[in-house]
Amino acid sequence: MISNTNIRLDEEIDRRAVPALKTHAMVLGEDGDDLFAAGVADMDFKAPPVVLEALQKRLDHGVFGYEAVPEHLFDALIKWLATRHDWQVSKSHLLRAPNVLNILAIAASLFTDTGDQIIVQPPVFFDFYDIICENHRGIAANPLILKNGRYTMDFDGLERLAADPANKMIYLCNPHNPIGRVWTRAELTKLGDICARHNVLVVSDEIHGDITFSGHPYTPFAALGEKYADNAIICLSPAKSFNVASCCSAFTIIPNDERRAAFQVENSRLTVNKNNAFASVAMEAAYLSGGPWLKAVLSYLGGNLALVRECLKSIPEVELIEPEGTFLLWLDFRGLGLSPDDLTSFLRNKAGWAITRGQAFGPEGEGFARLNIACTKACLKSALGQLTIAIVNNR
Numbered sequence: 001m002i003s004n005t006n007i008r009l010d011e012e013i014d015r016r017a018v019p020a021l022k023t024h025a026m027v028l029g030e031d032g033d034d035l036f037a038a039g040v041a042d043m044d045f046k047a048p049p050v051v052l053e054a055l056q057k058r059l060d061h062g063v064f065g066y067e068a069v070p071e072h073l074f075d076a077l078i079k080w081l082a083t084r085h086d087w088q089v090s091k092s093h094l095l096r097a098p099n100v101l102n103i104l105a106i107a108a109s110l111f112t113d114t115g116d117q118i119i120v121q122p123p124v125f126f127d128f129y130d131i132i133c134e135n136h137r138g139i140a141a142n143p144l145i146l147k148n149g150r151y152t153m154d155f156d157g158l159e160r161l162a163a164d165p166a167n168k169m170i171y172l173c174n175p176h177n178p179i180g181r182v183w184t185r186a187e188l189t190k191l192g193d194i195c196a197r198h199n200v201l202v203v204s205d206e207i208h209g210d211i212t213f214s215g216h217p218y219t220p221f222a223a224l225g226e227k228y229a230d231n232a233i234i235c236l237s238p239a240k241s242f243n244v245a246s247c248c249s250a251f252t253i254i255p256n257d258e259r260r261a262a263f264q265v266e267n268s269r270l271t272v273n274k275n276n277a278f279a280s281v282a283m284e285a286a287y288l289s290g291g292p293w294l295k296a297v298l299s300y301l302g303g304n305l306a307l308v309r310e311c312l313k314s315i316p317e318v319e320l321i322e323p324e325g326t327f328l329l330w331l332d333f334r335g336l337g338l339s340p341d342d343l344t345s346f347l348r349n350k351a352g353w354a355i356t357r358g359q360a361f362g363p364e365g366e367g368f369a370r371l372n373i374a375c376t377k378a379c380l381k382s383a384l385g386q387l388t389i390a391i392v393n394n395r
């Protein structure tokens with residue numbers, strides 16, 4: 001019998017045994033087999049034992065014909081949000097979606113018009129740009145401000161952009177990939193007030209909400225109050241929290257009745273409202289009983305973060321932007337004095353690192369790179385050793 005007590009995060013698992021994106025030639029290139037694969041934002045850990053057990057049970061049933069959404073799936077999520085984040089969500093406000101990016105795309109196509117612009121706050125998750133462009137919307141960039149190693153929002157810039165009627169929506173990343181800020185209640189309130197004042201719809205991607213470090217609680221945007229919730233579309237998923245991105249689907253919370261109805265009609269038109277048995281089983285088990293596993297993972301990530309901090313003490317050329325959440329670290333390599341392209345090739349060819357180049361997150365990311373630390377300690381230690389040698393040899 002598998003249980004939550006059987007959590008072995010130190011176990012090395014061969015990601016190449018399945019077509020994992022992180023280790024795939026699509027990401028690493030044809031000659032990237034030996035690289036430290038730390039780009040794609042998933043974890044190298046097995047999913048929670050309770051999830052594996054539930055999936056095994058469903059597999060053993062053996063019949064995978066059409067299914068309805070399990071009766072208690074939404075209850076499991078609602079209970080998770082209430083107990084963990086003190087956020088009371090009405091079941092009637094919840095809709096399922098295939099994944100978070102799908103929610104972002106549908107929101108853009110439903111609630112903005114071709115030629116309208118969507119506000120983003122770079123450096124920010126690169127897929128935001130693709131979705132906006134593929135939906136023939138424009139990008140209105142309100143870059144974050146980096147001061148003394150900490151990013152904050154530019155509220156004056158946001159006010160200016162929000163006041164422009166061409167800018168109809170903002171993609172908020174809460175917590176923010178890649179810079180690791182967990183936005184505070186005060187920051188979110190300020191953003192929410194600006195957006196409400198100018199009729200800018202807040203589409204809040206909260207996929208990393210469960211992964212925060214001590215002292216930095218995640219504030220769900222819609223939990224700020226009714227006024228804020230009414231002007232929001234919230235994107236949630238267990239993909240990051242429980243490492244089930246490939247067998248999972250997402251949820252959207254849309255408190256505004258008209259927008260939710262429109263979303264439902266669009267889901268139906270696109271026929272993306274079918275139930276995937278494995279996704280449902282994984283989600284329900286994770287939200288009901290995955291808490292202890294997540295606790296163990298957060299503690300493990302804290303240990304990995306400490307390893308990075310320790311290593312960087314001897315490499316002043318590289319600065320860690322201290323994360324408040326997510327398992328993604330934003331590293332400032334500008335001290336190496338390399339061009340963005342040279343930095344990518346230095347990391348790849350000298351350190352053996354395949355991490356995400358900073359410019360993928362917008363021009364503000366040049367000279368930075370995003371490191372995923374959700375790997376085993378042994379793997380991270382070895383990678384940090386390689387980086388140290390590469391930099392020392394480059395001095």
Ligand SMILES: Cc1ncc(COP(=O)(O)O)c(C=O)c1O
Pocket residue numbers: 041098099100101102125173177205207208237239245250
């Ligand atoms: C901020 C953010 N949103 C969305 C996604 C992807 O979500 P999904 O796989 O549900 O589309 C990621 C994955 O890296 C992410 O970091």
